[in-house]
Amino acid sequence: MKISRLFEIVYLLLEKRTITAKELAAHFEVSARTIYRDIDILSSAGIPVYFQRGKHGGIKLMDNYIMNKSLLSQKEQNEILYALQSLNATNYPNNNKTLSKLSAIFKQKADSWIKIDFSRYSCDNxxxxxxxxxxxxxxxxxxxxxxxxxxxxxxxxxxxxxxxxxxxxxxxxxxxxxxxxxxxxxxxxxxxxxxxxxxxxxxxxxxxxxxxxxKVKIVKVIVEIDKSQAYRVYDEFPEENISKMENGNFEVIMEYPENEWVYGYLLSFGEYLKVKEPERIKKILFEKIEKMKENYK
Missing domain, CATH: 2.30.30 (SH3 type barrels.)
Known part of the structure; x- marks a missing residue:
């Protein structure tokens, strides 16, 4: 507990630069005498911390002090801060405190670069x-x-x-x-x-x-998609799976676990998609379309 407290004292001083023994004692729920002993330990360990008397006095850290971080390059420091920012975006518990401490140690603030919204337009999940x-x-x-x-x-x-x-x-x-x-x-x-x-x-x-x-069964489906659906083709499929045909349409190779979702997805293209192979998928979709037609008779 003492080691953890010593590190946190340094973190607090990096953030605030000046803090009183009374404030630290209240923060850690220990006596002021314990805080004085902690400061002596930090000072003997080479941390430039000292007491200043007077109206604006208290425990201070020398202005030019930055905790030794030579084991981490600037790029590595940034990667750590950016990773913590991504955790913040998912509301990871107790992450703000860690991010604040490391930002103080590295003497920089990570830009907020990511936003994650788990909700759909129609409802909030x-x-x-x-x-x-x-x-x-x-x-x-x-x-x-x-x-x-x-x-x-x-x-x-x-x-x-x-x-x-x-x-x-x-x-x-x-x-x-x-x-x-x-x-x-x-x-x-x-x-x-x-x-x-x-x-x-x-x-x-x-x-x-x-x-x-x-163990999931994967099905390979080759389809022809009308050129009017280019926005969907380039949005929904990897470029290496797309070929442009002579008539301007797209031939797309899909590989998905075979289930009802796949059949529904193929049908979502309506008249703009034609399955070229396998024959078994063509037959399944044909039967589903026939059943759909029965609903509108």
């Missing part, structure tokens, strides 16, 4: 994300209602492991108590999530997310 983040960081089991791709409802109890952003959507990887395995939950389908009073341990056994990902 920030509370849900806050709960999930807290559960992951505190290793706290959660309960929630979940709706799968078929619209089927189930109640889940799970140990949240990590949040992933993939293909324009957020996913929660968690150990599902019901399935006794890692499951991937689309965050937009999670409802009424609550934190329980139970806690779990993150171990190598329940964190094999990459193994789970490798």
């Amino acid at each position: 920030s509370t849900l994300f806050e709960k999930i983040k807290e559960a992951i960081l505190t290793k706290q089991t959660v309960k929630f209602d979940y709706f799968n791709t078929k619209g089927e409802h189930s109640e889940r109890t799970a140990d949240p492991l990590t949040l992933w952003f993939k293909e324009k959507a957020w996913y929660l990887f968690a150990y599902c108590h019901d399935k006794k395995d890692i499951r991937q939950f689309k965050v937009s389908r999670i409802k009424d999530l609550i934190l329980t009073e139970k806690y779990f341990e993150k171990s190598a056994e329940n964190f094999k997310i990459n193994d789970k990902k490798d």
Whole structure:
């Protein structure tokens, strides 16, 4: 505790330059005598800290003092501050204090370079994300209602492991108590999530997310997309997967896990997309279109 207190005294002096023993004693909830001893220790360790009497007196740090940071280059210092700024953007707990301390040590302030908004235009999911983040960081089991791709409802109890952003959507990887395995939950389908009073341990056994990902069936689909949809083509696909055809349209190669989302995504292009291969996907979409037509007879 003493070492931590000594470092924090230096941080406070770097920020304020002058502070009284009474203020420090109140801050650390110790006696003024303890603070005097701490200052003596800092002084004997070579930190240029001293007492100044008078109206504006107190414990001071020499104006030209900057904590030795020679182990970190200027670029490395900036990277640390920028990383902390990105954590601030996600409302990471207790991060402001750390950022303030390191900014004081490095004698610079990191520019705010990132903004993350978890909400959609139609609704605000920030509370849900806050709960999930807290559960992951505190290793706290959660309960929630979940709706799968078929619209089927189930109640889940799970140990949240990590949040992933993939293909324009957020996913929660968690150990599902019901399935006794890692499951991937689309965050937009999670409802009424609550934190329980139970806690779990993150171990190598329940964190094999990459193994789970490798088991997902990937389908390769080659499509032709009308040239009028250029804005979507360049927004939604990697450039190396896009080829310009002689008629001006685009040939696009897609690789996605095969599920209802993929079929719906292909259909979202309406008459502007034609599946070239595989034949099996063409047949599935044809059957879905026929069923859609039945809805408008």
